[in-house]
Amino acid sequence: MKLITSPQNPLIKQLVQLQEKAKARRQSGTFLIEGQREVMLAKKGGYILETVLFLPEMLSENEVRHLAGRNAGLIEINKEVYQKLAYRDTTEGIIAIARSKSLELADLQLRENPLILVAEAPEKPGNIGALLRTADAANLDAVIIANPRSDMYNPNIVRSSVGCLFTNNIATGSTDEVIAFLKDCNISIYCATLQDSTPYHTRDYTTPTALVVGTEATGLSDTWRETSTKNIIIPMHGEIDSMNVSVAAAILIFEAKRQRGF
Structure with missing residues (x-):
């Protein structure tokens, strides 16, 4: 499984843009979901979860699979990377890259x-x-x-x-x-x-x-x-x-x- 430990990783920089810029979300057709309940509800609501980043000390691989499904790619991250991406003060250890839906x-x-x-x-x-x-x-x-x-x-x-x-x-x-x-x-x-x-x-x-x-x-x-x-x-x-x-x-x-x- 892939492991990312640097906030300067190119993927992490891209994800920061998704958090901060509506233009980045529109151009990529993706956005970030933070939190266990939110990830579960997104999956239940038919959203495609492309990749899930998680803290292994908070969630096991099996727990992440249960939340996100079998088709999402998994990436382990450390606390420094998680804190770079996390939008909330509370920590739940999971952030998903999801595909936007049409809202027409x-x-x-x-x-x-x-x-x-x-x-x-x-x-x-x-x-x-x-x-x-x-x-x-x-x-x-x-x-x-x-x-x-x-x-x-x-x-x-x-x-x-x-x-x-x-x-x-x-x-x-x-x-x-x-x-x-x-x-x-x-x-x-x-x-x-x-x-x-x-x-x-x-x-x-x-x-x-x-x-x-x-x-x-x-x-x-x-x-x-x-x-x-x-x-x-x-x-x-x-x-x-x-x-x-x-x-x-x-x-x-x-x-x-x-x-x-x-």
Whole structure:
């Protein structure tokens, strides 16, 4: 088995670029996954794990094979190399090189009566991760990011989603592309916005539904508000008129799940 002990190794330098540069991830079609649970969920979600680097003092070869499968190449590394690559403070001893998936709307597979979350231009990877965790908890049919400002394989998204990047059905596209896709699929569009809205719990989400949320700073663009089936609002009883986007999305999602009986 190959062993790498120098942070100056050419492969390690390439992997540092994958961690730090979206361009490197796009050009190579690969990204890094750190952590045992994340690697396991990526494999379960159908991601191809090309190579797995691991600390032998923390994980045996058999344990790594169990997590990553038989087809991944294995490389032993030492602590110095691991610390060069690790993105988290906690150490789990495993980092995988995975192949990116297509996130095109055309590749999205939906069930007959889907419930979808759409987030327009979320700015913070942590918020995207929280949205993905909520979507996983609710077993949504898809999460669509409109006008993405960060590539979905950003290590902060991988980390903050706690592996839910790999358990959700995800697509990205421009706002116009996403709206066209939803209309072509005859999916009702419910936009969370302050303007011309009715309380969220008064709407019916038992038919094919997309729940659309925007950023905390600016909300949704006019295009969404003007083309929605209905605009909805979460009544606020305090001094402010907005809440964290992942919290707002969770309220809407679980109301829709309640109406659907599960």
